[in-house]
Amino acid sequence: MFLLLKKLACNVLRTISYKTTHAIRAAKTRSDLTPAVLVLILLFVIIYYCGYRLRTGYKTDLEISDTRELLDRNVVMDFGGPHENFVVNDSVCKIPRISTFSPDVSTNAKLAAIQAPNVICGTKLQRTKPLVSKRFDNISSRYYLHINEEWKPLYLQEERAELTCCFREIKNEASADKLIGTPCFIFKQDFIVPLDVVGTIVNCMQRGDKKIVFMDAFSFIHKRNFSKDWTNSKKVGVLLFGLDGLSQINLRRRMPKTYSYLQDNNHRWFELLGFNKLGYDAFPNIMALLTGRQLQQQKTVYACKRGGILDGCPFLWQQVSNMGMPTAYAEDCRYDSTETLRFQHSPTDYYLQPFLRAVERRLRTDTYYITPQYCLGPRLAGSYVLDYAVEFAQSFAGVGGLGIFWVNSFSEQHVLPTKIDHVFAKYLRLLKSTEVLENYVVLLLSANGMLRGRLNNLASGFYEERLPLLYISLPEAWKTTHLALFEALQLNRNRLVSPLDLHETIQHALTIGAGTREPHFTDCASCQSVLRPIKANRSCSDAGIDWFWCSCEPFVAKWCNSHASSLLLKSLLTHMNDLLQQVGLLNGTCAVLSVHTLYGVYNSQEESDYYYVKFKTLVKHAEFEAAFWYNKNSQQVLLDESKLNRLDHEATECVEHHSKLLRKLCICL
Structure with a gap:
């Protein structure tokens, strides 16, 4: 259809050009050039209008434009062989490999102009x-x-x-x-x-x-004795290093030193490109990773949460402690509310949060230290977590155990990881030089990609958000005794993987390292350890991933500037405003929601009446993403409340006593 329109437009323009030429020649025989000038102006208007219509793709209805096809055709791949254009490519799942500086990134002036701030800690x-x-x-x-x-x-x-x-x-x-x-x-x-x-x-x-x-x-990590009743003398533990809000795409873009180091095969890091998140932000993904619970089991997952405190939850480290091995958890934070997992009492043998909270309060308020946002005293905030990780690993080398170390400091903007690139690459080299890699299975991962900001508003934003990074390192000595594990990781490079699979992987690695029997504690019967071969043609449901977050079958993009999209968005806003009006919040408490910028309209391939939109409001430029069912005939909307999210950081104190849904909807005046 597009080629036919293009051909027709070319024929029309050729005819107009021919007529114009003759008109100008005729005008030259006369002294009056007015007709020729008018024809030229008319020609310019027609060309501009036709170009605009073809460029913007204005349609009278919701015509389909498949984002995957556009990406596959236009994106220049940046690694591997000439045929490695996909993260996953089989008959069930196709996920394109996005270039670090794809056309929509390189040509976005605002995006290119953003620079990471200078961060110098102390003197x-x-x-x-x-x-x-x-x-x-x-x-x-x-x-x-x-x-x-x-x-x-x-x-x-x-x-x-x-x-x-x-x-x-x-x-x-x-x-x-x-x-x-x-x-x-x-x-x-x-x-x-x-x-x-x-x-x-x-x-x-x-x-x-x-x-x-x-x-x-x-x-300080004061070393103490743990159980020594093992079948083998040297135990291998598991370490998790998390970089919050970092997609595998943005790792290549913003942390080139770290990425280059990880790609060197001599360092034994295996990249799993098909790692797909299964929930919106870090919390549901980390909970799935550490508890083995599927998100569909909402009551099971969140029943243990009391006032934001997770002391009653069945975390993986409890199983490790019962095995007689040490456990550790550390997460940098800016104020208590930014912690992903919060506890009233120490959940692990070694727990850094009391220290970090004290340092946060003292070093940020003391007049001697007026430090940059990402520093605590003379160091980057994340460095305290990484130092703690290395110290834990060295203290219990050969004893086994589980350590989880999460860095949140650089997740707010897509350019910020640049500032930790050199530091993090240094820590990776330190893990090798201190032989930590010989005593631990090490997972380097993120729970999700960038959730907010300009990256999400690009054509590749769908994948930026859903494809976190994942690398795994195994002890070199295992090549002699467990060569099949290395072969499985190599095979699984382009297989679909979820956090539930990583829960199985940690259990698998711990039992191999300790010489014990492997349990199976996930709710997902088809989930498995990535240290075993994963079948091709695996669906998101096989990996425990809700179809809404599945990168294999993305929503089909619709034309934002169509009449049908306008009706759909109007119905959504009417419904959202009605929810606020019903409880009297539009009488000077909350702003009436209206759209400033529509970033995208997507239609599910699973349910034809299910839609997903991202937009920015006129008042305070608040950003929303919403999923809902839409009846075209009645123009009625049913909001999917579990998938409504505010992407900005606007305060909502004016409705703090209202429901979670209303707190998301309200833009306080």
Whole structure:
């Protein structure tokens, strides 16, 4: 149809051009050029109008435009062989491989103009010549605080002045009133840290004026004995490193050093390209990963959640503790509300959150440290988590166990991962040089891609959101005893994988590493470990992925500027406003919802009356994504409340006592 229209347009333009030429020649024989000028103006208007219509694709109805076909034809692939144009490519599932700088990214001026902010934590003196450092005595297996006497003069403002250093205890208690702990205790050289102290905040002051000249924070992993009743002498544990909000596409785009390192086969990292999320944000995906529960079992998954606290949930680390192996959990956060998983009591043997909360409150409010947003004292916030991970891994090498370490700091904007690229690549090299990779199965992953911002509004945004990154490293020694695991990972590179499969994978790896029998605890009967071959032609339902989040069968894109789309969006907004009006929230509390920008209209291939839209409002530019059933005849809408999301960060205190649905809908005036 498009080719026919194009041919017709060309014939019309050729005819007009021929007539115009003769008109101009005729005008030249006369002194009056007015007819020729008018014809030229008319020709320009016709060409512009036809070009606009062809370019925007305006239709009178919801005609189909398959996003997958457009991507497959236009996107230049950026890796692998000439035929590796797909993440998954079989008779059931086809997911295109998106280029890091595909046309819609490269030509988007606003997107290209965004630069990652400069993030410099502390001063060069604090970073390179710290006044106090923590050290570990291998003989006594105890930590101590060491004052670097040789660097004292660099911190003194007066030649003969003296320094006094003190520390505040942070103990493993999560209650807010005990986060900072006791007052600042003065300590002498090589002070031995008590075993019940999980962290300290150290201040050094110039004696007399009590002016702080140095401040830092240190966490401690006090090693203790675990069960030794094993069939093999050396145990292999599992470590999870999470980078929140990072798609496999944006990893290649914004973290080239990390990506290059991971791609080097000598480092034994296997990329699983078919990793597909199964819920909207990090929480449902991490819960599926750590509990093995499908999202359809809403009562089972969330019944354990009380006021945002998850102490009663059946997490995987409880099983690991019962096996007599150590567990650890750490997650950087900016204020308590940004934590993905929250607990009242320590859920694992080693738990960094009390330390991070105390450091967050003290180092961000102390006048000595007015730090950039992504720093805590002289370090990046994520560095505390990564340091803790390496320390845990080294402390329990050969003992096994499970450690989960999540970095949230750089998930707000798609450019921010650039700032942690060099640091994270350094940590990956450290894992190899310290032989952590020889003692652990290591998973590097994200729970989801970018949920907000300009990346989601591009043609490839569907995949940016649904395809997180996933890499797995196995101990080199396993090539002798468990070669089939490496072969399975290689085979599964282009197979569909979900967080539920990773739950099985962690169990599989732990039981191999500990020489025990493997349990099966997922709700998904067809889910499996990725350390075993995954069949081709696997559907999203086989992997426990709801079709709404499935990348194999994306919604079909519709024309945004069609009359039918306008009717559909009008019906949706009327319904959303009616929900607010019914409880009296449109009388000066919440704004009337109207559209400023429509990013996309999509129709399900499973249910013809099911739609998904993303738009920005006129008031405060709030951003929504909504799924709903739409009856064309009656123009009535039924909202799918579980898939309605606010993509902006606008405060909703004005309706904090109302239902979750109304809090999402309301734009406070």
